[in-house]
Amino acid sequence: MKNYFPKCWEDDERMDYLFSAFRGEKNTNPHDWDTKINFWNSVITAYCRSHKTVTVNCETIIEEFRRKGKVPLCVGQVLDELIRIKKLESVNYVIASRGWLSWSFHVFISTPSSWLFSRFWKKPTAYPSGVYIHRDLLKEYANSLLEAHHNQVQCDLADNLVTYEAVKSLSSDFCKDSTTLDLILSYLEKEKKICIGYSGDGSKVVKFTDGPNSTVQAISEADFGIIRLKKTIEMLKLQISKLVEKKKKLHQEAKTALKEASKTKAKQALRKKLSTEKMIENSEQTLATLEQLQDEIKTAESQKVILSAYEAGASALRKTLSDQRLRPDIVHNTMSDVQEVVEMCQDISTIMQDKSQELEQSYMGEESLDQSDLEAELAALLNSQADSDNEEYATSSATPVRDKGDTPLRRRPIASANKFDVDSLPDVPSHNIQEDGDKQVRQLLSS
Known part of the structure; x- marks a missing residue:
């Protein structure tokens, strides 16, 4: 068994089903169509990998899948469907330039006339003809070539421009011949990842981009x-x-x-x-x-x-x-x-502090003035009171004074309303009234 065949290739029952023609149309039996198209697409991809190519020859590939003398009856429709969904592309998809001209060239000139005829008037088992490119593999190999080149670049200016022989050596793992390499280079040139030129001796040179996400500049x-x-x-x-x-x-x-x-x-x-x-x-x-x-x-x-x-x-x-x-x-x-705002804040604080002190001094000045007047008036009153007390004390000095050892006098009932009982009065104070008054004034001022 060839190395690109799947494991089920030896299963007769399974392969008889996969070799059979499609059952009905795609919209009536989508499971049958999807199963066979996915299977044969994977087999075609494995075939291309094994042969290190990106091209599929519709006339010869059928023989590659012959099994026990039989060829798959559905491969023609499989190839037709892969072409329709752009899994397989015409060679001119890579070579021709973009735009309406390339599209018309692709549809009316490059595509084999036999396939165009069979596109509309084909039998169920009709095979497309011509050579087509496996689009996914082409992109994969192109990216592999770019990666292989950039992995060995040390200086963009000196190493991005290489000879065709050096490129061939880089792609030896997935390109078996120059045809496949030329298709890969044509695709990269179309995507503006490389630029192809010729030196003075006629040899081909390839200039790569500085990085995988940049576009190449023209060769100078x-x-x-x-x-x-x-x-x-x-x-x-x-x-x-x-x-x-x-x-x-x-x-x-x-x-x-x-x-x-x-x-x-x-x-x-x-x-x-x-x-x-x-x-x-x-x-x-x-x-x-x-x-x-x-x-x-x-x-x-x-x-x-x-x-x-x-x-x-x-x-x-x-x-x-x-x-x-x-x-x-x-x-x-x-x-x-x-700085201006800070100085302004300092000025405001200084002004508030100075004005507060002035207000306090002003208030305290008025209060001290009032207190001094009050103190003078109180002193005058105390002096006059002291004088009157001294006079009263002098007039009553003839009254016998009770010794300290005597018992205090008790109030006696007044005999009549017109007669005042002297004995009922309290004892005359022995302390200095002037000193007591001054002390009270000082307490009042301090409070």
Whole structure:
């Protein structure tokens, strides 16, 4: 069994069903149609992978699926359906340019007339004819080629432009011939992922994009100069390798001539050997100069990338500062406003504190004035009261004073309303009335 056949290929009952023709129309039996179309589409895809190709020849592929002398009766309609749903595309889908002209060219010229005829007047088992491209595989292989190239790129300027032979080496895992590679390159060129050109000696060169998401630029004179430089380096390396082999061979000839006692042949071989060594030395010096020049190109590209990064960073920072209104004039004005507001707040606080002290002093001054007048008036009253008390004390000094040891006098009942009982009065105070009055005044002022 071939490696692209599924495991059920040995199941006779299952394969008899899958080899049979479709049962009815698609809208009446969708399950039967979907099952067979999905199966044969997977088999065709596996066939293309196994043969490292993206093309399907409708006339010959049927024989690839022959089983026990039988061919699948439904493959014609399967291919027809795959073409209709764009799983299989005409070759001109890749080669022709876009637009109305390419569409008309695809429909009326490039598509085989036999298939156009069978498209409308075909029998149920009629097969499409011609070569078609497996569209999904074409995109997959194109992406694989781009990825393989970008994985080995060290310098965009020097490494994105490569020879056709280098591209062929990159695609060897999924391309068996140049036809498949050319279809992949045509698809990538149409998608603007590569640019194909020809150097001065007529050899094909391919320029890739800088990245998987960018578009390629046209090949310039500088690109061709880089290609010539790379070719010269490769040529010198090959030349040096051949000269080294020639040197070894001449050395061996000289040794053989000495063994044969032929000094003349030995001298001639050694003379050629010295000449070869000189050529190797000159070639190595030239190679070193060219490789240094190539390194300078890569360095220039790195510096270009760094400069671009600086420019992008400066632009981003400038935009960020602009969006956040962080400009020197705005910051200066804002800080000046802040300083002005702070000074204003300090002035307000100072004014409020000074005015508060003035109000307090004013209030306390009026209060002290009132208190001094009150104190003077109270002092005058106390003095007059003291004088009157002294006079009363002088008039009553003849009245016997009770000793401290005597019992206090008790109030006696008044005999009549017109007669006052002196004995009922309290004792005369012995303390200084003036001092008590001053003390009370001071307490009043302090409170």
